[in-house]
Amino acid sequence: MGKLRPMEGNEAIAEAMRQINPDVVAAYPITPSTEAVQIFARFVADGQVDTNYVAVESEHSAMSACIAASLAGGRVMNVTASQGLALMWEMLYIAASLRSTVVLSVANRALSGNINIHCDHSDAMGARDAGWLQLYGENVQEAYDNAIQAVVIAEREDVRLPVMNCYDGFLVSHSYELLEVEEDEAVREFVGPYKPVRPLLDVQNPYTIGPLDLYDFYHEHKRSQWEAYRPAKQAVIEVGKAFGERFGRSYGLLEPYFLDDAELVIVALGSTAGIVKDIVEQRREGGERVGLLKIRSFRPFPAEEIADALGSARALAVMDRAAGFGSGFGTLYPEVAAALYAGGKQVPVVDYIYGLGGRMVLPEEIHQVYNELAPVAASGHPEQLTRWLGVRE
């Protein structure tokens, strides 16, 4: 049995890392993820883990070291946010292309400019096509649980892809919550020892990694990488289920909330889902058929599952905490709309860009979204496809 303990998000991430006891952590701390690295560094200094902690001079170097350590055959973890993730950008693609199994927790924070330290999803969304898996947690418990599951998903032999464990900066990273922290032994047993398929440190069986790859093979290599996201989806489902069987908290690609008969549905990522759940309950008491679809796995993107889950919906609102500048939409909207279109679902969908740079999302605003969805469901046509929520006009 786990123990209930009060912790903030960063502390819970560090705790999960201590229990997992990775071989290498190469980190360059950045707000709002700093404490996770700071607390973990203390575990290293106090000899509570066997981790080789590499203090590097930038996030670019951090990710470079992580990739190398992972390919060498180590279990590797790291934490970052915002500009740090942005500085890792070119290495992120390499981490996925070379099929490293790095687990990177990201305390989601707005990208500059202007400089801002608070939550939005522009950092991770900027890396959405890098080939990493991305899980979004709603609260401290989920950030902790996802950190543990991410290791198992990343290292599965049929997956072998790096995973980002996204949790909202400040809203989760710095919020104290009572969470169930599992026993060290139970966590270690759940993640098991890492069995790398082809460690570079196996000098008896050398091979060539990251060679020049031109028009004669690159195309086929990308096609081969493309295929990995199918077993990855299966891994997210199976590991989430196994985690539930072991610890009593099950996870999947999506979390439907009062969705079976819901007509007005909000689609959201991260901590906002918690607020929406509250409003759904309130409005359900008034007899309204409202629901929430929380997307936990943004990569792999569960397109078919989203179309299936929204069977009864008559109008949808996608909550976007990152603006897709120039696209006319946020970053989540086009993917949800494409999933519905591909699934043959004709439902009007409105995009709400909200909460940028840590702008607080208020319960009234979620009410406003449901209020605005009702006429959209009635007419079948939104007046405006993209709206900005909580912005001063």
Next chain:
Amino acid sequence: MNDDSYQCEKCQKAEVYPPDAGWRELAPGGVIPQAGNAVLYETGGWRTYRPVRHDDKCIDCLFCWIYCPDMSVYVNDESVKTLGFDLDHCKGCGICSAVCPTGAIEMKLETDLRAEEASAAEGAGE
């Protein structure tokens, strides 16, 4: 998908994939399952200048062998003496020539040498 080795059915060579290998045959991560196959990729064609050694000046110090970035200086393992250049891979960078303490290595234009070689071959044919 095979991580450990690749045995090409067509050519029976383990070192490289055949040029028409489909994506399903390739090991994950775009790796080449074997090491040491750079030898199959000939870079000698990139050369503008070719190193030419004047044997009378060479003192077998092995500086050229140590400094050559392409491992293109042949050395006899027994006598530990330089033998010449691997012209299939030497890119003509001239580092060997620059580090040679006795000035034994002259960098000559590849086009001139080829013209000389061609006319020599013609002469021999007559």
